[in-house]
Amino acid sequence: MPSYLFWLFSTIMLIGGAAVIAFRNPVSSALSVVTCFVGLAGLFIGLSAFFVGIIQILVYTGAVMVLFLFIIMLLDLKDEQKRAKALAPLAAGIGLAIAFAVQLIGILSRTPDKIAPPLDAEALASAAGHFNEGTKIAAALKDGRLPDVHLIGHTLFTQYNLPFQILGVLLLVATVGVVVLSKKSVGSD
Amino acid sequence: MASLNDYLLASGLLFAIGLSGVVIRRNIIVVFMCLELMLSAANLSLVAFSRFNPVNGLPDYNGQMLVFFVVTVAAAEVAVGLAIIVALYRSRQTIHTDELTSLKG
Numbered sequence: 001m002p003s004y005l006f007w008l009f010s011t012i013m014l015i016g017g018a019a020v021i022a023f024r025n026p027v028s029s030a031l032s033v034v035t036c037f038v039g040l041a042g043l044f045i046g047l048s049a050f051f052v053g054i055i056q057i058l059v060y061t062g063a064v065m066v067l068f069l070f071i072i073m074l075l076d077l078k079d080e081q082k083r084a085k086a087l088a089p090l091a092a093g094i095g096l097a098i099a100f101a102v103q104l105i106g107i108l109s110r111t112p113d114k115i116a117p118p119l120d121a122e123a124l125a126s127a128a129g130h131f132n133e134g135t136k137i138a139a140a141l142k143d144g145r146l147p148d149v150h151l152i153g154h155t156l157f158t159q160y161n162l163p164f165q166i167l168g169v170l171l172l173v174a175t176v177g178v179v180v181l182s183k184k185s186v187g188s189d
Numbered sequence: 190m191a192s193l194n195d196y197l198l199a200s201g202l203l204f205a206i207g208l209s210g211v212v213i214r215r216n217i218i219v220v221f222m223c224l225e226l227m228l229s230a231a232n233l234s235l236v237a238f239s240r241f242n243p244v245n246g247l248p249d250y251n252g253q254m255l256v257f258f259v260v261t262v263a264a265a266e267v268a269v270g271l272a273i274i275v276a277l278y279r280s281r282q283t284i285h286t287d288e289l290t291s292l293k294g
Contacts (some may be wrong), residue, residue: 002190003190003191006191006195007191007238010195010199013199013203014199014202014203014206014278015209015225017203017206017207018206019208020206020210020219020223020226021206021209021219021223025229026216026218027241029219029222030222031228033222033225033226034267036203036226036229037229040203040232040233041237043196043199043233044233047196047236047237047240047248047250048237048240049236049240049248049253049256050258051191051253052232052236052253052256053263055257055260056229056232056260059260059264060225060229060263063264064225064263064264067245067267067268067271068218068221068222068267068271070272071218071274071275072218074275075218075274075275075278075284076215076282077216077218078293084285086215087210089213089215090213090262092212092213092215093211093212094192094207094209094210094213095210095214096205096208096209097206097208097209100201100204100205100208101201101202101205104197104205105198106195106199108194108198108201111194113192113194113239114192114193114194115190115191115193115241116190116191116192116193116240117243117246118235118242119247119248123246124246126246127245127246130245131284134244140241146247148193151247152250152253152254152257155250155251155254156254156257158222159251159254163258165192167258167261170261170262170265171264172262172272173266174265174266174268174269175266175268177272178268178269178272179238181211181269181273181276182272182275182276188234189216
């Protein structure tokens with residue numbers, strides 16, 4: 001990814017993140033999270049992780065943030081604007097963020113830097129030898145394209161088959177748990 | 190070309206923003222959104238490491254699998270957390286963390 005796109009998307013992401021804290025209205029905060037995640041998806045796509053970028057948009061901004069907005073509007077929160085801001089948590093939060101950023105810059109300035117290995121047609125064609133002849137992955141790699149979704153599917157269903165099924169059980173448990181939690185207890189009274 | 194440290198810096202700053210949001214904000218829904226920001230910051234580090242440490246000339250897809258699992262678990266966590274918030278609001282009529290002090294000794 002060219003550098004100016006990296007700076008553009010990371011600026012969008014960080015401004016969106018800061019706006020989440022700055023806005024008093026929860027709906028504005030939720031929309032700032034959406035902005036932040038769109039910038040983040042741009043960074044993912046710039047890192048050639050196309051599937052993860054699309055998932056970020058579809059799952060996070062499409063499903064999770066819509067759920068947040070539903071709940072915010074369902075609870076109808078209005079009195080947020082009138083509260084006085086407590087100074088101690090504000091100072092603690094800003095101090096924590098600054099301490100974290102200083103530590104991070106200190107560590108990163110002492111670690112050796114890396115530049116991205118090339119993912120051009122030549123590098124992809126040489127990677128095709130590691131996959132069986134005649135598969136879609138090998139054909140796409142020989143053409144000089146990165147079959148991102150195919151490779152993720154291949155990894156998921158060969159190396160991560162059991163965790164994937166456990167994830168299905170987790171989602172089922174979460175669904176049942178949400179129904180139980182949000183059901184009005186009619187029988188108890 | 191942006192280097193690995195640039196991506197790690199962006200990711201760390203996003204994490205710091207999320208962390209300070211959890212400390213600063215009193216609205217439990219916004220606290221929850223800031224938790225999502227921190228999870229996404231970790232995802233950015235994972236994808237950056239996957240891209241910059243190639244295996245056989247391709248990005249390391251084990252890292253992106255972890256991102257996939259994190260996104261799925263985060264979606265389940267959000268569903269359960271928001272259901273808890275709705276249940277909390279039903280019983281207390283508030284979602285401000287400084288009014289929820291019944292566990293305070």
